[in-house]
Amino acid sequence: MQKLGLLISFLAFSAAAFAQTDTTTQDLGEVLIQENRIQIPFSKQSRNISLVSKLQLETTPARSLAEVLSFVPGVDIRQRGVTGVQSDVSIRGGSFEQTLMLLNGIKLSDPQTGHHMMNIPVPLVNIDRVEVLKGPASRVFGQNAYAGAINVITELSDKSYARVQGYAGDFGMKGINFAGSLPIGNYKQNLAISYDDSNGHWYNSDYQVSNIFYEGGLNMNEKNELKGMVAYTDRSFGANGFYSSSFPDQWESVQTTLASLSHTLTQNNFYLNTRAYFRRNTDEYVLRRNEPSFYQNFHTTDVFALEANGKFDTKLGTTGFGLETRKEAIESTNLGNRARVLTGIFLEQLVNLGSKADLRAGVYSNYYSEYGWKHFPGAEFGFQATTDLRLYSGYGISYRIPTYNDLYYVGPTNIGNDQLQPEQAQNFEIGVKWSKSGLFAELVYFSRSTDNLIEWTRPDADTPWQPQNFSEVKFNGIEASLNYRVSPNGQVVQVKELNLSYNYINADLINQPGIETRYALTALNNQAIGGVLVGIGQKLEWNTKMRYVERMNQDPYFLLDMRVDYNRTGKIGVFTEASNITNEDYVEAGTVQMPGRWFRAGFMLNFE
Template sequence: MKKILLTGGLALLWFTAKAQTDTTTQKLDEVLIQENRIQLPFSKQSRNISLVDRQQIETTPGRSLPEVLAFVPGVDIRQRGVTGVQADIGIRGGSFEQTLMLVNGIKLSDPQTGHHMMNIPVPMVNIDRVEVLKGPASRIFGQNAYTGAVNVITSLSDTRSLRLQGYAGDFGMKGISLAGALPAGKYKQNLAISYDDSDGYQYNSDYQVTNLFYEGGIDLNAKNAIRGMVAYADRTFGANGFYASTFPDQWESVQTTLTSLSHTYASGDFSLQTRGYWRRNEDEYRLKRNEPTFYQNFHTSDVFALETNGTVKSKLGTAGFGVEVRKEQIESTNLGNHDRVLSGIFLEQMVTLAEKVDIRGGLYSNYYSEYGWKHFPGAEVGFQATKSIRLYSGIGSSFRIPTYNDLYYVGPTNIGNPDLQPEQALSFEFGGKWNRDNWRGELVYFNRHSENLIEWTRTSSEEPWQPQNFNEVTFNGVEASAYYRVNPSNSVVQLKELMLSYNYIDANFIAQPGVESRYALTALKNQLIGGLLVGFGKKIEWNTKMRYVERVSQDPYFVLDMRVDYNRVGKLGFFAEASNITNTDYVEAGTVQMPGRWFRAGFMVNLD
């Protein structure tokens, strides 16, 4: 690894620092939100959606997607250690099992456990943007999109480019990534590889992460296109306190493979996309790292899926339809061998009235081999009150079936419950968006009423955790956000980007006397996020990010991060980052103590 970094550093001497135009300043309102059927520009959406574009990904102080998403309003990232080597994600007070992760619309849900949801096999350098849909998304993406969905978007380029990045920092941290767009005639293709490792910031917190990514596509003619993807991630890490505070020598190794092939047909007012994909996750877990025979689990889960989605435009508006079949299976030394089949039908319709009102409603009907038919209706209404103000409201139902960990796990600190029932919720939101010149603001109220909520509990610290169904739990919340951005100019000092958001969530979850709750009472309660990106001349950018987080039953904490870039979009650039500048003592997940103040610095080479 040291030789690779040295070679990359010597290669930099061949390039000059010539500034280029920053192409990341595309107007966010024009971005088409990549849902699997009806797709609308960001400005026409009647839902609470956050966009994280290329500029924000590159300038946020963080080396991983979880670190970037930690600054999205309403998103709760709980990291176990640095750079998101193992992280959970929740939206609007939901747990890590209730959020659906996707890559280009492909679902990454794992039947074993939601702890694998953030094993994204895509190097950061290849992510074009991230779309965060808050609230029930089952009608759009199916089950598991219980409290929201996060869609990671990549794009194929018709021009050649090469990007090399490397960094090093505290805790023996270092990493390198190489990504290239290599079109050959009509065939477009991207290839990327990244490697990160660290000695760890405390005992048994070292890690090694490798990502391999390839995607290609070709337009066969004006109506037909084919796109394919192959991605692989290998994560091996010391898991001190990750799942049980009494065992500091835990260790885990996870390999995730994702492949997909899709065909798109578009002609006039009709479009149809057919896609098949396979996702495999291999997980080896040891309670004592150097004594595998003491307690060791092997899990291999596979997901095979085939889906078709389409749209038809007519005088009545736009209709969307879709069909999916999905098989999930697992072979596990602990959970046993299981499989289940899920199939579903999507139908939705959007109409526009008097150019100011749009109504979008639909239904997702899902059949589970274990639970029979379930139906998820939902609808949104939007009203363009003025050119700058849009009001919206929506209602929808969502559903989540237990994972195999929920049902069958047997261990010294956790025991599954085979009698668990699926959890379901009815959600409502009402909000308003304001967009004028370089400013954007949003205020939304939401309510989620859950039934049969799955929560891990125990009666004493000597007893193992076990999931139970709770009858009814209601979440109420408010999100307010303001955002400002301008295109780069020749000003000596320029405010390029400003964002501020506040989230408040009230959950009426009341623990039973003598019963300890594992996740519900650590749900997000208050969240304040701020960001300030300042440019100095043509080449220097200084980004400051802050988070204030308070959970239901935990002490609040404040974290301040910073990053400085020099010539970020030029031929040769450099950056320096500092995390937790405030040296805050805090915990995000379980009992894992997060590190104090730490630093890293690196370079980037951009060639066209």
């Protein structure tokens, strides 16, 4: 609690400092949230959403998207090693299987396991922003968006540029990143390439990660646009303690390929986007790195999907509609050869109720070849009490089917359960938002009542983990956040950005006598996050980030990270970063001991 007090005192001092600065605001309120159908400005949303801006992506002391997301309120990132080489993400106390990752609206879920959810084939340097939608998102994105969804957004530029970044640091860490844009007439295109590797921060934790991302778009005329995307990521890593402490020589190699092609028609009050995409993930897992024959698994999953999403405006408001079909298949030495088909239908309506209130309601109906039809209704109500104050509430049903690992895995420490039923939850939230002169504050209460929660359990340490359905589990929580942003104003010392948030989550899952649970009772309990970005002169930026994390039935820990940039937006810039400055002893996932104090430094070259 002493370290939590330090966090609060530090941010109170920062708040006093920014109160004396010029408030030339940097407004994100009109950023359109990139849902696949009805798109609403951030300031008009009637639900709890966090935006990670380009500025935050560039100045946060982080080498990966996973590390950046660890500073988002209500998001729990559990890394097994540095730079997010293998990490799990959860929202509002959900499991890593209950959060949906998307890239420009394309679902990245893997039918094998949620452990592959963060294998995002885009270098950090090429990401424009990230939208974190907390709470049920099944009505918006489909069945895997159980506790929330994270949409990674890239943007095509109409200007030519090239950016190169390189860095090196402790543990033999080094990396190089390139991002470039070369528009030709009406055709825009981006290319990004990155490579990172390290000797690892402890035994058998080395890694190599490569990414390549290409995106192109053609404006055919005022009404029609074509877009295509091809991306690939390759990551191999020593996995000491990742899935079991009994085998320190675990090793894994994962490759993910993503390709998509889409067409957008915009005509008067009508919008339609049609899209086809393909995702392949290959996973090689070895229990003893230098003795593959002892225990080795090969998995290949393929996802083929077709989607059509649109909207149209009438006197009754805005109507959103969508249709998707998706085939998931796996070839595995452990899980067998299997396939399943999904079909989904979206329908929603946004209605203005007078000049201050609005209602958005809809339903997603889903047919799975294994489970039949399921329906997920939901609604949000918003009331604009004043120009600066918005009240909102929402209700929704979320749903997740078991992964193939949940159902069929057989190994020395984990055994699947082919009798599992899908898990389903009812969700409710109520909140208030206030925004004025660069300040944005939000307070929200949320509740999730889960039926048939899928949780891995075991009677004792000598028995393998196996999933089962718990009949009912309730999660309740509150989130309070304060954000401040301004544009540069020429002052010698200026607070450019200030963030402060607190989350509390309570779960009433009661362990059965003699049964140990693996994930549900290690969810976030208390989380406090703070950060301040200070500009010094015209070229120097100093970003300080703090986190206090306490998970259920685990020891809390406090982390302090910093980054200093010089001439970040100029032709030649340099930076230095330090993580875990207080040298905290902590574990985020499994039995992986996270590193103590560590440093890295690098450069940026910008050509336009």
